[in-house]
Amino acid sequence: MADVSFSERNAAGEYWLLPEVLHGKDESDPTDFLGLDLLLSPAERHERDLVRQFVENELKPHTREWFRTKPPLRELAQLFGRHRMFGRLVGPAAQTPPAVVFGLQMLELEAGDTAFRQLVSTQDNLVMFALAEYGSPEQRAEWLPRLATGEAVGCFAMTEPDAGSDVAGMRTVARRDGRDWVLNGRKRWITNGVDADVAIVWAKTEEGIRGFVVPTRIRGFSAVDIADKVSMRHSSSTELGFSDVRLPETALLPLASGPRAPLSCTSEARYGILWGAAGAARDCFHAALRRSLERTQFGRPLAAFQLTQQRLAVMCAKVCHATMLAIHLGRLREQGRATAAQLSLGKLQNVQIGLEVAREARALHGGDGITMAFSPVRHMLNLEAVSTYEGTHEIHTLAVGRALTGIDAFR
Template sequence: MTDSTDLLNFDTLLSPDEIALRNSVRSFVDSTIKPNIAAWYESAVFPLEIVPEMAKLGLLGMHLKGYGCAGRSAVEYGLAGAELEAGDSGLRTFVSVQGSLAMSAIYKHGSEEQKQEWLPQMAAGEAIGSFGLTEPTAGSDPGAMKTFARRDGEDWIINGSKRWIGLASVAKLTVIWAQTDDGVRGFIVPTDTPGFTATPIEQKLSMRASIQCDIELTDVRLPADAMLPNAKGLRGPFECLNEARYGIIWGAMGAARDSYATALAYAQERLQFDKPLAGYQLTQEKLVNMALEINKGFLLALHLGRLKDAGMLEPHQISVGKLNNCREAIKICRDARAMLGGNGITLDYSPLRHANNLESVRTYEGTDEVHTLILGNKITGIHAFR
């Protein structure tokens, strides 16, 4: 957190290494992302040129060990995610898709040969990965996916469609999840494979400095060793989704913190009726409510990160963090925008951009409704999805 946000001496809960990592990512965001993000967002451009810089910082697959990965802790990964999302959700999402989804799928479920082939390239930013689970008619219910992989001798042939797949049009490989006669399985699909087509989704009002695609798979033929051997059923992709959901818990608070800091600075400088906006009771109440939720959100994220590092984090606890922090962050960003008045609808200021991005963040990796039902099941013992 920044001094203007931190009411609880948050840094006393962090180690020197954690603080140093956070500060290095913050410096990168301040120097490379924040001066350029308005133009990238307005032009709907994902800046591929910053990928090597992210790799040099060890941000790609940073929570994985070996294979050229940084081997950082869950808390360090979270702190980095918060700083990246203070820049823009789309750029934190790149790190998530690359590391928490595509690389984690190979790391958790791949063969040693698959790990050796792909993970060092991906950690170095030489190969971008994507993660193909969601379909046009199967978002919150991935068990209803229609993409199917059938055997043809020793090969696999995949047909189907995927939607909202991050990075697919610039990726070197995509992990595709498909139904088979033996349940859901994952496959590493090089994107130059005949029959694989990725088309960016355009005219977005959210996550504009990011890439999401439609994928069509038409008789995509893969060798037998393209399948991830250690993932069978939906447990495979869900384990990766939980990695991404964990990162969102931190990231959403980064966007909230940046919006709060922007509103605070504006309120201290903007004069109305001969005194700063910050001098009015209504403004101070808004700032206090924002700061309280940001402090609580970061404490929640840190607690869950410590549990994750101890191997004690349970799936429903990730839902607590994702549901709460996304819900609070989007309210903070909207309230911050309102404090900026008409100026707040321009790209000169970050809160509305953050709020628009968070509409996507609260939707992907499980909607508010899905996480509510996960927690309802935990509380009552009754499964209410159907």
């Protein structure tokens, strides 16, 4: 390094390599330490900034209250509809290719709270995707426009009390009765089921697993909120019951047959989840950084202690890792090259990162970190649920292992 001027030495007389020696001046931005905005187009950054402003101005002021009492979901859905939060992937508002823009939307929503991202994941990735991919023209025309505006709320009913990832183990059944179908069974942990206008319900039939479009006001349909949650408190989780629910032949999703159909929908949801987890991690890291700079102990800010800086550096690296992985998978998706196993790896990795960062950030807040005055504990609780739904940590580990080895180790 010719013509380098060192300006400081340490106690041993060795030279310190100052930031200005390395690159002129230290321009590192803690909110985008690696300059990942450079990976985005101006249009993508603009769309991202609109969602960030929406979250900051219209959602974050209510997060503490809603975590205690739950938000008015139907009003929230209509608010999301007015801000074009729904329909980016399918339906009348879809863009092409929307993958990274949609992902950035998920990141910003979950930086506010997981439930905000989950509302869009359920409406778009699960319900609208199922209708667009497997529904009839009549089903799409009836429901997609209303779901895109938030006038209607949908839910996706696959998980049961005794069958989650094991789709073949579901016990809900549909049998033919003349030209009709009769549906019986139970579903559990169904997001927004209490408020939904329509449910996409998966059931066993003599023809294999099939999907049905079920209006929730039909006779024999019941929905009970699961009230004693400590996680995802902004969001409604529901147990659905079907007691001799009679459906016309037109309720059947004509293009969905076998377990691949519902699993393809959950794979869509994993894409939104891996972006959202990066947003939760980012919000926790920023909260920890602010706290460490503002809080004084032993006459110095927490940020002045070496162990605090070590924690912050590790958190920063993890947030950058999660965000880069999300952007890369988004680009693959836009090229039509993202595989289900890659999305499993993304969900597995980013949710784990989100949990690790949330726990570290909570710890840096000390005793105050277990209060709702600060966001990390809320993200930590929510991410415990996210690590379970749309495939547990173990399920995605085995999905990646199968892709690597060609050996199915699920059984």
